[in-house]
Amino acid sequence: MKINGYELMLSSDGTFKLDGGAMFGVVPKPVWEKYFKSDVNNKITLATNVLVIRKDKNVALVDLGMGDKFDSKLEKIYEINRTKTLLQDLSEKGIRREDVTHILITHGHLDHTGWATFNRQGTIEPTFPNARYFIQEETLKEIREPNQKTRPNYNYLNFENLDSQLELLNGDEEVFPGVELVKSGGHTKGHQIVILRTGNSVFTYFGDLIPTSAHIKPAYVMAYDLYPMDTFSKKIELLQRAFEERWTLFFEHDPVMPAAKITDIEKYSLGPVSI
Numbered sequence: 001m002k003i004n005g006y007e008l009m010l011s012s013d014g015t016f017k018l019d020g021g022a023m024f025g026v027v028p029k030p031v032w033e034k035y036f037k038s039d040v041n042n043k044i045t046l047a048t049n050v051l052v053i054r055k056d057k058n059v060a061l062v063d064l065g066m067g068d069k070f071d072s073k074l075e076k077i078y079e080i081n082r083t084k085t086l087l088q089d090l091s092e093k094g095i096r097r098e099d100v101t102h103i104l105i106t107h108g109h110l111d112h113t114g115w116a117t118f119n120r121q122g123t124i125e126p127t128f129p130n131a132r133y134f135i136q137e138e139t140l141k142e143i144r145e146p147n148q149k150t151r152p153n154y155n156y157l158n159f160e161n162l163d164s165q166l167e168l169l170n171g172d173e174e175v176f177p178g179v180e181l182v183k184s185g186g187h188t189k190g191h192q193i194v195i196l197r198t199g200n201s202v203f204t205y206f207g208d209l210i211p212t213s214a215h216i217k218p219a220y221v222m223a224y225d226l227y228p229m230d231t232f233s234k235k236i237e238l239l240q241r242a243f244e245e246r247w248t249l250f251f252e253h254d255p256v257m258p259a260a261k262i263t264d265i266e267k268y269s270l271g272p273v274s275i
């Protein structure tokens with residue numbers, strides 16, 4: 001989609017699987033199964049929708065899929081399925097690694113940060129050599145100081161040899177004209193969302209605050225969320241504005257409806273948007 005000099009695209013690093021119950025928290029299975037069919041192990045298939053924002057010389061990527069630093073144990077857990085990697089998909093869209101100027105990371109979990117670095121024959125290097133990587137300082141703290149509950153959600157290799165390219169934020173920040181990072185908390189303490197405003201149009205990438213269109217209702221909070229009541233109240237606040245201002249919402253993990261607008265705020269109904 002092109003709008004007012006901005007180009008928006010969705011790229012992908014394939015799909016992976018997570019436990020359906022964990023993805024939907026207190027929502028009963030008969031309810032969430034209307035949206036996601038589960039396999040014999042109760043797992044559901046999730047997308048890795050990476051938002052690309054291009055404006056003049058700025059090329060921003062929002063989140064970075066699963067990457068190439070999985071050992072066989074992790075591969076078995078996540079069942080990554082891709083015919084091409086994020087880098088191959090970007091290349092087909094005319095974007096080389098060297099072209100990327102801004103990496104906007106919602107939070108540090110391994111399914112959002114995979115291509116922050118890559119494995120060059122055993123050496124971990126930044127994947128995007130000319131990019132600044134924008135994360136909340138609290139997110140880096142959460143990555144560097146995990147506890148027994150949070151450790152399995154991180155892959156420390158995704159942030160190895162990357163320090164000189166990190167932009168550590170404390171709160172909201174406009175990264176280039178029209179593109180703002182807004183700290184949301186909820187899913188993790190340092191979680192941030194991306195809001196693009198141009199003319200009367202607003203586009204919002206929710207990261208794991210609202211991972212799929214099936215999580216649109218405020219009470220549909222993942223069991224992974226560390227601060228579920230913060231997720232709940234933030235969703236109510238943001239979705240009210242999203243309805244009033246007709247925002248286009250991006251859902252990072254939705255394999256069917258990656259972008260939508262709210263058509264009814266009482267029922268939290270959605271209508272798909274093609275990008």
Ligand SMILES: [Zn+2]
Binds near residue numbers: 109224
């Ligand atoms: Zn997450």
